[in-house]
Amino acid sequence: MPDIVHVTYAQTGQSATTDPLGMREMQQKVYQARDAQYLLLKAPPASGKSRALMFVALDKLMNQGIRKVIVAVPERSIGGAFAATPLKADGFYADWSPNPLYNLCTPGMDGSTSKVQAFKNFLNSGEQILICTHATLRFAFEELDESAFDTILLAIDEFHHVSADGDSRLGELLRSIMAKSSAHIVAMTGSYFRGDSVPVLLPEDEDRFTKVTYNYYQQLNGYRYLKSLGIGYHFYQGKYTSAILEVLDTNKKTILHIPNVNSGESTKKKHEEVDTILDAVGEVVSVDPDSGIIHLKRHTDGKVLKVADLVNDTSRDREKVVAYLRGISSADELDLIIALGMAKEGFDWPYCEHALTVGYRGSLTEIIQIIGRATRDSANKTHAQFTNLIAQPDAADDLVRVSVNNMLKAITASLLMEQVLAPNFKFKTRLSDDDRTEPGEIKVRGLKEPSTQRVQNIVESDLNDLKARILQDDTMLKTIPGTVDPEVINKVLIPKIIQARYPQLTEEEVEEVRQYVVLDSVVKNNLMVDIQELKKAIQKDESIQKAIQGGVPESQINKDLVPKVVQALYPDLEQDDLRKFSELAVAEDNPAYSGSESGDTRFIRMAGQFVNIDDLHIDLIDRVNPFQKAYEILSKSVTTKVLKVIQDSIEATRIQMTLEEALLLWPKIQDFVKTFRREPGLHASDPLEVRMAQALIYLKEQKRKAQYGQG
Structure with a gap:
């Protein structure tokens, strides 16, 4: 089936360009906030978070009185991102040079007891940098007093593993260190949303952090090579192994994540699943004894593919494969990775073009991390793809409600990703008809702008995380079939979720946040057409220029060629709208219907009609179902019979x-x-x-x- 989300980027190269200190755009933003005691960095995979930490950590060691740096990562394989790095060569004033003895993520350092002892030895040594796992940090903390972390920088990578839940040892450790020591903290994550109802930090703790946010759009729009990203779903019946070749294209560098053994999609025999997939693709020729890489002769043309099996949990064999993956330096060295729990967070294979995942992942963070495996910028690709292979609900299945829930969450996850991948708008209140709009702005009548710093912080830094909580809420999922009035969704259900997430907000503050959430969701979920953009595209189009030079009548050009240019820019336009915007693009009384010089030239599709941006009012926005696109996706993706199963399953709970x-x-x-x-x-x-x-x-x-x- 076609992609649910397809985004094209400008390839400006900005996010990959470095300044005189060797810093990328995101790293510059973080470095500007380097004096903060508590720093929270939210940035997408491949944006350079590990190196951003190095710059800040070295400044704190040399200029801010910090005596040691401890970097904690969720699993050993991620520790490689913090290995020795020659920063001086690119213009910085110091190199990142951890002693290998205190990199507790390297092979050979086994056993929690020995690692904890090494951790304590580090605190009493003259060394300045230690790299360990979250688990080692927790075990060591149990044997130490909080004062041991005085004047230490604690950097926690993949910060969404922390939880405000009282049972979260990592979360409790963090709160204790913040309360009882002078430690500095840098927290880094690609997604702050955990996927459950428990916040990462309590509001009062979160408020103590200085936040630096660098969004997915900034990252991907600034790449040199990657031009587009697609997100799609494929639904199957029976066993997923029989449908895998419908979506697995071994001509593309692919990471395939098979389902968790406890999920409904799993056969409970993970090794047999791997064998079945390999047999479907080709014939095993050999297994390299040094690297553990499988050489697979493809059935279709005899090409030998190189496959990494990370499902095999024999430690010695897996270490060989992981070591090989760390050393890859060209696209030809690997074709396919088959994994279960590995190769998600922090895993770097820049040549990956396709992230194929079987079964719905309950955490949106996990989905974002998996997509991030394919969104590295690399000369071997212009397009990256995420595909989720999901079981289709069956009325005869005893797990029909689970299947329905998974499907709805998968679709809402794609809508959230569309929001994450889209450029941000600045929303302001329109005060009069003559109120001029600046670039990047959308002005809306009746909009309540943030009245407090707390609301401003949520709007600027937390909007996507709040949307994730809303989109995955069980009550909200039941509104997708379109049986709940939009105003009930926007004015009753959404405020309740906001209030639960931010209990300290006043009623007025909740309303301000609500308006921004709904407005941002509606604008980003619906097609926007810019007449000025169309005009420029028409003026630059080669076929139109040739027709003009060849003396083709203007009326014929407008009728035959202009619509093709419009459709190329906005392929989702229906025929009536295509004709309408083609006429608008060549009309002389633009920029808008009114013909006013200050008028906005953008039109947005809402509730089946296009509305000029100048005419937006918050009351109009509130009458639009933010889940309308989800219902459209659902109705186009499945048969009428399956759609009825979904609707009946939801109704049965009501x-x-x-x-x-x-x-x-x-x-x-x-x-x-x-x-x-x-x-x-x-x-x-x-x-x-x-x-x-x-x-x-x-x-x-x-x-x-x-x-x-x-x-």
């Missing part, structure tokens, strides 16, 4: 009914079907027919539960 009432209505349902030759409809105007439809869904659900012993 319906308040007793078995007695349903049984009483059953004869009436039978009579209805005989009379009208169809089942009663949930959206009928007759309330009795609606109740019969609810009773039918209720009875089907009870029958399913009885059949699978869930009574």
Whole structure:
């Protein structure tokens, strides 16, 4: 099926360009905040977070009175990102030179006891830099007093592993160190959203951090090579191994993540799954004894592919493969990685073009991390792709509700990624018809701008994380089939989630945040057409220039050639809208319908019609369902039968009914079907027919539960 999200970038090279100190754009932003005691960096994979930490850490060691730096990573394989780095060669005043003896993530340093002792030895030594796992930090902390961290910089990579939950040892460690020591902290993550209802930090702790945010759009738009990113889903029935070749293109450098053994998609035999996938692709020719890399002769053309099996958990074999992966320096050295829990966070294979994941991942952070494996900038690719292979819900399946939930969450995850990948707008209140809009701005009548710094911080730094919480909320997921009024979603359900996430906000502050969330979601989820952009594209188009030079009549050019240019820029336009915007693009009274020189030339599609940006009002935004695109995706992606299974599954969780009432209505349902030759409809105007439809869904659900012993 086609991509749900497809984004094209300008390839400005800006995010990869370095300044005289050797810093990329994001690293410059972090370095400007280097004096902060508590620093929270939110930046996408491949943006250079590890090197940003090096710059800040060295400045703190040399200029801020910090005596030691401890870098904690979630797993050993990520520790390589913090290995010795010659920063002086690119203009910085010092090199990052950790002693290998105190890199506790390297092979050969085994056993938690020896690592903890090495950690304590480091604190008492003259060495300045230690690299360890989160686990080693936790174990060492249990044997130390908080004062041991005085004047130490503690850097926590993949910070979303921390949790405000009282049972989170890493979260408790962090709060204790902040409360009882003079330690500095740098927290780094590609996504601050954990995927569950527990916040990473308590609000009062979070407020103590200086935040630096660098978004996905800034990163990808500034690449040199990568031009576009696609996000798509493929639905299958039966075993996923029988459908894998429908989405696995071994001509593309691919990371394939098979499902967790505890998930419904798994066969529970992970090694057999790997063998089945390999057999489907080709024939194993050999396994390199030194690297553990599999040489696979492809069935279709005999080409020998190099495959890394990270599902094999024999430690010696896996270490060989991991060591080989760390040393890859060209695209020809690897074609396919098959993994289960590895090769997600911090894993660097820049040549990867396709991240293929089987089964829905419950954490949006995990999805963002997996997509990040394919979004490194590399000369071997212009397009990166994420594909999620998901089981299609089946009414006869006892796990139908789980399947439905997974599908809905997968679709909302793609909508969130579309928001994350889109450029940011500055929203301001439109005060009058003559209120001029600056570049990058959208002005909206009736918009409440942030009245406090707390609201301003949420709007500037936390909006995507808040959207993630909203989009994945169980109550919100039930609104996707379009049966809940948009204003109820926007004015009742969303404020409740905001209030739960930020309990310290006043009612007025909640409303301000709500308006920004809804406005940003609606604007980014809907197609926007810029007439000025169209005009420029028409003026530059070679075929139109040739037609003008060849004396082709203007009317014919406008009729035949202009729509092709418009469609190339906005392929999602329907025919009527294509004609309309083609006419607008060549009209002399632009920039907008009004013909005003200060008018905005952008139009946005909302609720089936295009609205000029000048006419936006917050009341109009509130009448738009932020999940409308999710429903459109759902209805286009599955059959009518599957869509009904999804709707019935959701309705079954809403319906308040007793078995007695349903049984009483059953004869009436039978009579209805005989009379009208169809089942009663949930959206009928007759309330009795609606109740019969609810009773039918209720009875089907009870029958399913009885059949699978869930009574």
